Amino acid sequence: MPDSHQYVLRYFASLIEKEVGIRYKDDQYQLKKRLDDMSQIAGYADCSQFYDFIKNNGLTVQLREMIWNLAGNHETSFFRNKMVFTNTLRSILDTPDYQKMIRPVKIWSAACSSGQEAYSIAIVCAKWQSQQRGRQVNVIASDVSSDMLKKATSGSYSLQELNKDSGLLPEEIREWFDTSDAKTYHAKTALKSRVLFLRQNLLQPLRAAGAHGPFDIIFLRNVLIYFHEAIRKKVTEKVADLLVPNGYLIPGATESLSLDAGNTGLERMSVNGNFIYQKKPETSVL
Numbered sequence: 001m002p003d004s005h006q007y008v009l010r011y012f013a014s015l016i017e018k019e020v021g022i023r024y025k026d027d028q029y030q031l032k033k034r035l036d037d038m039s040q041i042a043g044y045a046d047c048s049q050f051y052d053f054i055k056n057n058g059l060t061v062q063l064r065e066m067i068w069n070l071a072g073n074h075e076t077s078f079f080r081n082k083m084v085f086t087n088t089l090r091s092i093l094d095t096p097d098y099q100k101m102i103r104p105v106k107i108w109s110a111a112c113s114s115g116q117e118a119y120s121i122a123i124v125c126a127k128w129q130s131q132q133r134g135r136q137v138n139v140i141a142s143d144v145s146s147d148m149l150k151k152a153t154s155g156s157y158s159l160q161e162l163n164k165d166s167g168l169l170p171e172e173i174r175e176w177f178d179t180s181d182a183k184t185y186h187a188k189t190a191l192k193s194r195v196l197f198l199r200q201n202l203l204q205p206l207r208a209a210g211a212h213g214p215f216d217i218i219f220l221r222n223v224l225i226y227f228h229e230a231i232r233k234k235v236t237e238k239v240a241d242l243l244v245p246n247g248y249l250i251p252g253a254t255e256s257l258s259l260d261a262g263n264t265g266l267e268r269m270s271v272n273g274n275f276i277y278q279k280k281p282e283t284s285v286l
């Protein structure tokens with residue numbers, strides 16, 4: 001690869017990390033693939049031309065939007081790592097504090113991609129609420145990508161998406177989705193109205209999400225892994241600030257915050273074999 005090309009790749013790696021936190025420095029193949037997509041969509045023959053445009057014109061609103069939409073990996077599914085929902089979340093909700101809670105339980109899915117995580121949370125909560133009469137739950141879900149949020153808000157998924165990984169049970173599909181062709185399934189209002197989707201870049205001040213907090217439970221799954229350690233630590237601290245005392249932060253199945261939890265007041269704990277974090281009461285700033 002010519003030196004000039006390397007320079008362009010390094011420039012875009014820094015730009016993407018500055019905009020959304022995602023670190024591509026060590027993965028040139030993936031970076032090149034993403035940049036080729038972006039250049040094509042923006043109408044340039046290759047990433048060098050794309051680079052020249054940005055250098056001459058700066059980052060326009062549209063190009064920033066494109067980077068926020070395309071820089072990330074959006075892999076997700078309904079009930080991804082199912083036990084986190086049916087076991088960990090349900091166990092938390094079944095503790096006496098939550099069973100007796102008079103105010104709404106507040107839950108945030110902090111990098112929700114196309115919405116499957118948030119709808120999975122809502123389905124578990126709906127079942128809990130039907131057994132705990134009078135309890136209220138507010139679920140908010142956010143992502144940096146407007147494309148993902150559009151899909152999440154539409155609530156429309158293919159059958160393949162509903163069944164991906166452990167997916168939804170047939171009775172859950174019947175209860176919560178409508179379909180006219182057995183190919184595309186639309187979340188019913190009863191499900192869609194349980195989740196509020198909004199845009200939040202985790203690198204920026206957490207105003208949009210924070211306006212709905214503080215939260216009892218925050219799902220922060222499969223996003224920190226793409227960040228460099230310093231950004232991971234900063235994001236973890238900001239997100240932990242939005243937890244109520246004794247609130248829970250739920251990371252991805254393979255993620256550990258042990259190195260990042262320095263100033264957060266978070267304590268690692270196991271709920272039926274799944275590792276999550278709880279905010280120690282004395283360190284809460286809320």
Ligand SMILES: C[S@@+](CC[C@H](N)C(=O)[O-])C[C@H]1O[C@@H](n2cnc3c(N)ncnc32)[C@H](O)[C@@H]1O
Pocket residue numbers: 019020021022072073074075076077080110111112113114117142143144145148200201202203220221222223252
């Ligand atoms: C791999 S998906 C994880 C989705 C879901 N949490 C799950 O575990 O199935 C990662 C999501 O993080 C989002 N993301 C990446 N950087 C972000 C940032 N700085 N702020 C908010 N979301 C971000 C991406 O747009 C993507 O939708």
